[in-house]
Amino acid sequence: MARAASSDRMAAAPPPPEGTPEPPVGRKSSRSATPRTPRRARQVEAKRTAILDAALGLFSRLGLHGTTVEQIAEQAAVSKTNLFYYFASKEEVYVAVLRRLLDEWLAPLRALERDSDPARAIGEYIRRKIMFSRAHPEASRLFCLEIVRGAPLLRRELETSLKQLVDAKAEVIRAWSESGRLAPVDPRHLIFAIWATTQHYADFAAQIDALLETGLDDEAFAEEAVCNIQRIILDGLRVRSPD
């Protein structure tokens, strides 16, 4: 029933021109005896997922315009015609990929809680973000591409759900600063700094690889990145004068 799920999400956030045109799922109740999740529906979902997975990899490297439908189809092991049976257009695939990732992308920020110890919570946030970049570098790059383009397809989500989340968490951080449990910073710039430093390891992986011949793939390097970013952001660089 992924269909329904995605439709609901669409409703929550007005996407491209029109909503998701209902896919050609055979009327599901024609045979009254079939179970809730008919084999058919599951197969459909599996195929859609394969297509989205393939598309993510390609879009994240080549962009929307640099990727051809044929490449996606080949990567997903379906025919081009068949792909158009599941998705009405290339843009629809693109939007579906973005949507599928958005929640997961924001999960680490949601976890920032007022009651935690500030330094601990921020350190943990940094770790989670880097680990997400490590686990899903393609997702990070795809968002990067979309935003550099001016976020034509994501703008509304940014302005609504993301803004809401950021405002709430900025409030948490501001409270920490005001109660003296955290040094005074503008929470918004802090959030940007954390996003930037952590996502950098995925988005600029090619640069890091060219310079250091390593990257987040290497677990030791990832750990190094976490520690250094935590230290930089939490402790800073300035040497504390001995009293």
Add this chain to the structure above:
Amino acid sequence: MARAASSDRMAAAPPPPEGTPEPPVGRKSSRSATPRTPRRARQVEAKRTAILDAALGLFSRLGLHGTTVEQIAEQAAVSKTNLFYYFASKEEVYVAVLRRLLDEWLAPLRALERDSDPARAIGEYIRRKIMFSRAHPEASRLFCLEIVRGAPLLRRELETSLKQLVDAKAEVIRAWSESGRLAPVDPRHLIFAIWATTQHYADFAAQIDALLETGLDDEAFAEEAVCNIQRIILDGLRVRSPD
């Protein structure tokens, strides 16, 4: 053919076949009496520059594949045919744009000198980087796009001249840390952190605008960004225990 050929080039080699193919300047020494910079050559240069300026704006928003030659020509106020008189292909324009920007992009890092006061030098570096992002957001975004794509056209430069520069400056930073004038950090991660935080304001401008309805265009916001990033990186967030 155009597409296929371009794909081959892209995949095959970092810089295109030859360096900057000499523009169709009439042989400049044919008339021995003409000055060093003949009017012709200057006009040619002016037109090439107009094309590159237009291309930068478009490539940085739409990417190589999302931009059409006709858009570039229109923006530069030349005909499409005429553009092809000055540049052999769209890729050639793209590479020329990147090349033209590279030096300028790296200038702030070159300015990091061993003899400076570490905290001051780093603070100044942060300021310069943000001010560059402010003055040339399109350049920043174009580099971002190119690197996200895996830097097919810039890789060689990254591996040679950039690596050399980074190695040298990392050494400067390491010396600062070792002499106790700077807190201990891995210089490479520090450089990445500074790049990431500062370029973020240009590359993710659409996101910042969606969240805050402002951006580096606003001078006050730019100043705010500089101060906050300086504070975060130099002083950190952790509250210093009162002895």
Add this chain to the structure above:
DNA sequence: GTCTATAGGCCGATAGAC
């Protein structure tokens, strides 16, 4: 040098058989 006209390829999307 600059134009008009057009070649020629790639690609997104559809028709229609099975």
Add this chain to the structure above:
DNA sequence: GTCTATCGGCCTATAGAC
């Protein structure tokens, strides 16, 4: 649902007049 075949449009790049 999946295939083969193909259309029509867009886009890069060139030919050839002036």
